[in-house]
Amino acid sequence: xxxxxxxxxxxxxxxxxxxxxxxxxxxxxxxxxxxxxxxxxxxxxxxxxxxxxxxxxxxxxxxxxxxxxxxxxxxxxxxxxxxxxxxxxxxxxxxxxxxxxxxxxxxxxxxxxxxxxxxxxxxxxxxxxxxxxxxxxxxxxxxxxxxxxxxxxxxxxxxxxxxxxxxxxxxxxxxxxxxxxxxxxxxxxxxxxxxxxxxxxxxxxxxxxxxx
Numbered sequence: 001x002x003x004x005x006x007x008x009x010x011x012x013x014x015x016x017x018x019x020x021x022x023x024x025x026x027x028x029x030x031x032x033x034x035x036x037x038x039x040x041x042x043x044x045x046x047x048x049x050x051x052x053x054x055x056x057x058x059x060x061x062x063x064x065x066x067x068x069x070x071x072x073x074x075x076x077x078x079x080x081x082x083x084x085x086x087x088x089x090x091x092x093x094x095x096x097x098x099x100x101x102x103x104x105x106x107x108x109x110x111x112x113x114x115x116x117x118x119x120x121x122x123x124x125x126x127x128x129x130x131x132x133x134x135x136x137x138x139x140x141x142x143x144x145x146x147x148x149x150x151x152x153x154x155x156x157x158x159x160x161x162x163x164x165x166x167x168x169x170x171x172x173x174x175x176x177x178x179x180x181x182x183x184x185x186x187x188x189x190x191x192x193x194x195x196x197x198x199x200x201x202x203x204x205x206x207x208x209x210x211x212x
Contacts, residue, residue, distance in 0.1 A: 002098065004076060012067070012075040015057065019048025019065035026051060028064045031083045035121065036197050041128045045069075045103075050080065060092060066120050068100060071108040076100070079120070099143075102135030103127065107149050114153045115209070118161055118171060122193035126159065129202045131211060133159075139171045147178035157209060158184045161192040168192070185209055 004012065023029050023042060028049035032042055048065035050057060063080040070076055077100065080092045103123050106114075115133040117123055123135035134150075136142065150156050156179055161168030172184030185208065187196055197205050 002100075003070075009074060009076075011054075012078060015054045015078060016046055016048060016065070016067045016075045018052075018054060019050055020046050022049045022051040023047060027062075027083055032064070035125075035194060036128070037124055038128060041124055044127075045124060046073075046075075056094075063092070066102075068102055069105055071105040073105075081120070099137040099141040101137075101146055104134060104149075106132045106134060112153065113155045113157065114150060116150070116156060116158045116175070117193055118168060119192075122159070122161075125194045125197045126205070129197070129205055131206075131209070136171065139167045139174065142171060142174045144178045147175070150179055151181065153181060156182045158182055159193055159209060160184050160186045162187040163190050163192055163195065 003009075026049040028047070029042065032047065033039075046067050046069065048067070050060045050063050050065055053061050057080075060080040063082055066079045066081060067075040068077040068079070077097050078094060079097075082088055082090055102120050106127075109132060111132045113132075115126060115131050116136055117126055117133055118136055118138055120135050123133055126133040136146075156175075158172040158175055160172045169184065169186060172182065176182045176184070187193065187208065191199070193205060196208070
C-alpha cells in the first residue's frame with residue numbers, strides 16, 4: 001500500500017485534527033447520527049466536518065471529512081462526503097489520490113473471518129454492530145492485489161448492496177475470482193447495510209449475516 005510523503009502525512013494529520021474538532025455540534029454530526037452512528041463511532045473513525053477548509057480543500061466545504069487511517073492511526077488519505085442528497089457528487093477524492101480499501105487497520109487484529117462492504121458508511125455501521133469489516137471503493141475499483149491480505153481468513157463474507165441494479169453482487173463476483181475463501185451475502189431487496197440497520201435495527205443485520 002502506497003504511503004504519502006512525510007510532508008503530505010503532516011498535512012493530512014493536521015487536516016484530520018482540524019476537521020475532527022469542527023464535528024461536534026455540526027450539521028455533519030446531526031446527519032451522521034440520523035444515519036445511525038453513535039458519537040463513539042464518529043470519534044473512532046475520526047470523522048470530521050469541513051467548516052473552515054484547509055488550503056486546497058476549499059471545494060470540500062460543508063462536507064464530511066473521512067480519513068483513511070493506518071493501523072497506527074496515521075491519515076493516509078482523505079475523502080469527502082456531501083450531507084444528504086444535495087448537489088454535486090456524493091463523494092469527492094483529492095486529485096491524484098488512488099483508490100484504496102478503507103478501515104484496513106482491522107486487518108492487524110486477530111479474526112478467523114472478515115467482512116467486506118462497499119463504501120465507508122456501510123463500514124461504519126457494520127463495525128458498530130461488532131463485526132470486523134473492510135470497506136471497498138466500488139465495483140470498478142477492485143484490484144487483485146487487495147485480495148492478498150484477505151486470504152489469511154477462513155472465510156471472507158462480502159455483504160453486497162441490493163439497491164444498485166445488481167452492482168453489489170457484481171463486485172462479489174469480481175472478488176471471487178481472486179478470493180477462493182469468499183462468500184457473498186446479498187442484503188434484502190432495496191437495502192444496503194446502513195438502510196437495513198435503520199429500518200430493522202442491528203439485530204436484523206446480524207441475523208442476516210449469521211452472527212446473531
